[in-house]
Amino acid sequence: MIYDWLTEFTGSEIIAAFIQGWLPLLFFILPFVLVAVLAERKVSAHMQDRLGPMRVGYHGILQTIADLIKLLQKEDIIASANDKKLFNFAPVLVFVGSYAAFAAIPFSGAFIGSQIELGLLYIVAVTGLVVAGILMAGWASNNKYSLLGAMRAAAQIISYEIPTLLIILTVIMITGTVNLYTLSEMQTSYFWNWMIFGGPEFGLQKFLLIPLMMMGFLVIFISMLAEVNRTPFDIPEAESELVSGFHTEYSGMKFAMFFLAEYANMFAVSAIIAVLFFGGFQSPFGYLGNSLGWEWLVPFEQFFWFTVKGLFFIFVQMWLRWTLPRFRVDQLMAFCWKYMIPFAFVILIIAGLITVL
Amino acid sequence: MALKTEEMILNMGPQHPSTHGVLRLELQLEGEIISNVIPHIGYLHRCFEKHAEAMTYPQVIPYTDRMDYLAAMYNEFGYVLAVERLMGIEVPERVEYIRVIMGELQRIASHLVALGTYGADIGAFTPFLYCFRDREKILHLFEITCGARLLYNYIWIGGVSQDLHPDFIRLTRDFIKEFRPNIKELNDLLSYNQIFIDRTANVAALSKETAINYGITGPNLRASGVKWDLRKNDSYSIYDRFDYEIPVGSGERGKTGDCWDRYIIRVREMEESLKIIEQAIEQIPGGDVTSAIPKRVKPPAGQIYTRVENPRGELGYFIISDGSLNPYRIKVRAPSFVNLSVMGELCKGWMVADVVAILGSIDIVLGEIDR
Amino acid sequence: MKSTEEIFSILKEKFPDSVTELLADKPVEPFIEASPLEIDKICIFLIENEELKFDSLMNLSGVDDANGDKEEDEKGLETIKGGTLSVWYNLESIELNHKITLKVSTERENPEVASVAEIWRSADWHEREAFDLYGIKFLNHPDLRRILMPYDWEAGYPLRKDYKNPEFYQGMKVPD
Numbered sequence: 001m002i003y004d005w006l007t008e009f010t011g012s013e014i015i016a017a018f019i020q021g022w023l024p025l026l027f028f029i030l031p032f033v034l035v036a037v038l039a040e041r042k043v044s045a046h047m048q049d050r051l052g053p054m055r056v057g058y059h060g061i062l063q064t065i066a067d068l069i070k071l072l073q074k075e076d077i078i079a080s081a082n083d084k085k086l087f088n089f090a091p092v093l094v095f096v097g098s099y100a101a102f103a104a105i106p107f108s109g110a111f112i113g114s115q116i117e118l119g120l121l122y123i124v125a126v127t128g129l130v131v132a133g134i135l136m137a138g139w140a141s142n143n144k145y146s147l148l149g150a151m152r153a154a155a156q157i158i159s160y161e162i163p164t165l166l167i168i169l170t171v172i173m174i175t176g177t178v179n180l181y182t183l184s185e186m187q188t189s190y191f192w193n194w195m196i197f198g199g200p201e202f203g204l205q206k207f208l209l210i211p212l213m214m215m216g217f218l219v220i221f222i223s224m225l226a227e228v229n230r231t232p233f234d235i236p237e238a239e240s241e242l243v244s245g246f247h248t249e250y251s252g253m254k255f256a257m258f259f260l261a262e263y264a265n266m267f268a269v270s271a272i273i274a275v276l277f278f279g280g281f282q283s284p285f286g287y288l289g290n291s292l293g294w295e296w297l298v299p300f301e302q303f304f305w306f307t308v309k310g311l312f313f314i315f316v317q318m319w320l321r322w323t324l325p326r327f328r329v330d331q332l333m334a335f336c337w338k339y340m341i342p343f344a345f346v347i348l349i350i351a352g353l354i355t356v357l
Numbered sequence: 358m359a360l361k362t363e364e365m366i367l368n369m370g371p372q373h374p375s376t377h378g379v380l381r382l383e384l385q386l387e388g389e390i391i392s393n394v395i396p397h398i399g400y401l402h403r404c405f406e407k408h409a410e411a412m413t414y415p416q417v418i419p420y421t422d423r424m425d426y427l428a429a430m431y432n433e434f435g436y437v438l439a440v441e442r443l444m445g446i447e448v449p450e451r452v453e454y455i456r457v458i459m460g461e462l463q464r465i466a467s468h469l470v471a472l473g474t475y476g477a478d479i480g481a482f483t484p485f486l487y488c489f490r491d492r493e494k495i496l497h498l499f500e501i502t503c504g505a506r507l508l509y510n511y512i513w514i515g516g517v518s519q520d521l522h523p524d525f526i527r528l529t530r531d532f533i534k535e536f537r538p539n540i541k542e543l544n545d546l547l548s549y550n551q552i553f554i555d556r557t558a559n560v561a562a563l564s565k566e567t568a569i570n571y572g573i574t575g576p577n578l579r580a581s582g583v584k585w586d587l588r589k590n591d592s593y594s595i596y597d598r599f600d601y602e603i604p605v606g607s608g609e610r611g612k613t614g615d616c617w618d619r620y621i622i623r624v625r626e627m628e629e630s631l632k633i634i635e636q637a638i639e640q641i642p643g644g645d646v647t648s649a650i651p652k653r654v655k656p657p658a659g660q661i662y663t664r665v666e667n668p669r670g671e672l673g674y675f676i677i678s679d680g681s682l683n684p685y686r687i688k689v690r691a692p693s694f695v696n697l698s699v700m701g702e703l704c705k706g707w708m709v710a711d712v713v714a715i716l717g718s719i720d721i722v723l724g725e726i727d728r
Numbered sequence: 729m730k731s732t733e734e735i736f737s738i739l740k741e742k743f744p745d746s747v748t749e750l751l752a753d754k755p756v757e758p759f760i761e762a763s764p765l766e767i768d769k770i771c772i773f774l775i776e777n778e779e780l781k782f783d784s785l786m787n788l789s790g791v792d793d794a795n796g797d798k799e800e801d802e803k804g805l806e807t808i809k810g811g812t813l814s815v816w817y818n819l820e821s822i823e824l825n826h827k828i829t830l831k832v833s834t835e836r837e838n839p840e841v842a843s844v845a846e847i848w849r850s851a852d853w854h855e856r857e858a859f860d861l862y863g864i865k866f867l868n869h870p871d872l873r874r875i876l877m878p879y880d881w882e883a884g885y886p887l888r889k890d891y892k893n894p895e896f897y898q899g900m901k902v903p904d
Contacts, residue, residue, distance in 0.1 A: 044482075048486035144365075322483050325547070325552050325553045328711070329708070330708070398876065402876040402877065407886060569783050570784075571849045572784060572785060590825065660756070661756040662787060662829065671786065673787050677791060690786060690818075
């Protein structure tokens with residue numbers, strides 16, 4: 001484990017923990033987010049029968065760096081009627097809420113940011129900070145449109161936490177652990193052992209669980225879309241109605257923080273779904289390192305598979321964004337409370353019954 | 358004890374991504390429900406009618422283009438028809454066919470903009486680009502004919518300014534072949550998408566009586582169940598020689614005359630226009646297109662009201678002539694001007710998000726409203 | 729389907745003093761002239777009568793007849809005194825498929841015409857436009873104010889033949 005190696009290397013557990021906390025952020029998430037912004041523009045462009053950014057770098061690869069430089073040197077505009085403390089603090093909250101979730105997600109067999117026993121609950125709690133940040137942003141902007149957008153966002157995120165939690169509870173019940181690292185370790189060997197196919201123990205329970213897990217996956221995927229404010233649930237940022245909703249009044253680096261937080265959130269959510277249902281960092285076919293005898297290759301392979309699964313779900317999210325129109329606010333709420341929540345409850349109860357019996 | 362509620366006034370101001378131009382909508386809200394919508398117009402008023410009194414009749418044609426800039430051929434068509442009727446000029450057959458082909462191509466282009474931007478307002482960004490991709494092909498056809506993509510000055514009094522490009526007929530046939538499957542693609546992607554239907558069906562149904570009383574015309578009137586199309590009911594030019602249907606709204610996915618009906622009527626009208634263009638291309642005769650253009654346009658003193666079927670409704674020109682080279686009075690009855698006045702009535706009781714859907718379904722162009 | 733002459737005879741019977749004459753000598757369409765303050769009663773009859781049923785007002789235009797005396801006032805600007813302003817109505821019946829044109833004339837100094845906005849709701853905005861650009865006051869209109877020009881435009885009525893642009897509007901120079 002990297003943690004042990006770092007402790008040996010630096011001689012102090014605290015410094016090791018500190019470095020280990022920074023590692024995923026600096027080397028993976030931030031570069032990933034930069035790539036994701038560009039990827040979204042290219043993916044959307046190709047779906048819409050056009051090319052996207054083509055001039056900066058080869059086929060537009062350096063576009064995000066250009067955007068970042070532009071945002072960094074922009075004037076930071078604060079209107080005089082804004083509540084300055086809240087206005088400045090809101091993007092920080094949103095950013096923190098999204099990035100702190102990565103501490104409990106296992107990137108590979110050898111690396112997890114922090115070995116918390118309550119990994120999943122910690123993640124759910126920390127992403128709740130985002131709601132506070134959004135509300136602050138909307139209120140401090142002193143703008144009727146922003147306020148409307150922020151209130152809608154808060155209502156949406158809070159409502160859709162419930163189906164998310166219910167499905168997470170289902171998986172916890174079946175596997176008996178809340179720690180994401182243990183969950184991933186459980187789904188070893190072949191893809192047949194992944195949770196979406198009923199879990200690692202072979203037997204009648206596994207076959208009974210398969211349809212349930214598939215429906216659970218659908219429910220949590222839709223709820224997670226709503227949590228990260230992506231179309232069809234992107235009412236808070238509905239461009240054509242509210243001109244960017246709660247982040248209308250932000251410019252420059254603060255706007256960049258909202259933006260980066262959104263993509264990091266997308267990845268966090270994809271990673272959680274991958275861990276819960278699709279085996280986390282486990283490979284579907286067994287490890288090249290094992291069969292060749294090179295033990296040191298295995299953690300890298302696991303990291304590779306983890307990234308592939310995360311990227312796949314991000315691609316699906318982008319795909320949905322550019323295909324579907326958006327819901328109206330009352331339809332969105334009705335969908336959550338009248339359809340998703342009862343459905344999630346039913347899944348929970350049936351899964352519980354199957355586990356017990 | 359009753360709760361005290363206050364009415365909130367929200368301004369969807371002149372600059373807004375979804376108001377299709379510079380339009381200011383004053384929304385009086387109670388929470389999210391609308392109690393009244395007051396449109397404020399005049400931001401694009403360019404005094405076309407006053408300018409027209411200072412120019413000669415042919416000089417007015419480029420100005421008529423700029424009123425409804427998304428359907429410029431039809432503006433010219435209406436004006437030229439009015440002057441020709443006043444003067445009693447007969448145009449050659451080939452000119453009639455060219456005008457009909459251009460008019461129907463313009464109708465398809467205009468509907469593509471309306472449908473694309475409507476999808477973009479509702480949140481579906483991709484159909485917007487697909488519609489504009491098809492519109493590019495039409496604009497290319499216009500470009501090889503008269504050199505301009507958006508504002509043409511092509512249809513002149515007594516004829517058209519120049520004959521068709523030699524490749525025009527072949528390119529139009531290719532366009533029709535490529536476009537038919539694209540309409541089906543648009544339907545699969547947007548029209549029958551359940552989320553889109555949830556947003557637009559049953560929203561702001563316009564009843565027949567209200568529509569006629571408010572003077573609503575065009576696809577909005579037909580969506581409310583009234584089978585009234587000027588190309589058939591008050592036929593002008595040679596529209597009576599072609600075989601095409603008039604789609605009428607019937608409340609397929611909701612109530613008759615709701616936003617979905619208004620949307621789907623436009624999609625179906627595009628298909629019918631394709632039929633007209635196909636037939637016109639087959640039947641077009643040869644001939645000289647500039648032979649009937651008079652050297653000086655001096656209509657006799659009198660007045661006339663002519664109307665044509667713009668993609669947005671009934672475009673009327675009321676021209677009073679006093680026998681001189683300049684028109685005495687031109688009044689343009691713009692369809693969007695009249696269609697917008699029903700916004701207040703339609704939006705009562707719906708939510709803020711619906712205002713965007715309703716405004717998009719009425720399909721207005723501010724250039725026409727403000728002239 | 730009725731022709732203008734038939735409609736004229738029906739109207740003349742019902743409103744002998746309001747409906748004045750049928751002018752059919754100039755091209756292209758004949759029109760019926762009526763009196764400005766009775767036009768709303770005539771229109772109620774037109775929309776309700778079973779044989780006529782004019783359920784749609786296509787167009788309502790103001791026209792400056794400019795048939796008064798042109799005089800130069802103190803600043804050397806030409807103005808027109810006397811004469812008339814007219815309002816033209818183009819009506820049609822969607823059910824019975826016929827059309828008719830009406831004209832009313834009112835004096836230039838204090839133009840007043842009865843409003844038909846309560847009869848056909850499409851007349852609402854058309855009448856506001858005629859008021860905005862010509863200054864014709866429509867009696868009993870629900871909300872008569874300017875529509876195309878800014879709401880506080882003091883300098884007159886733009887489409888009149890003797891209109892001159894003001895120098896300044898709210899402190900900004902008006903371009904020419």
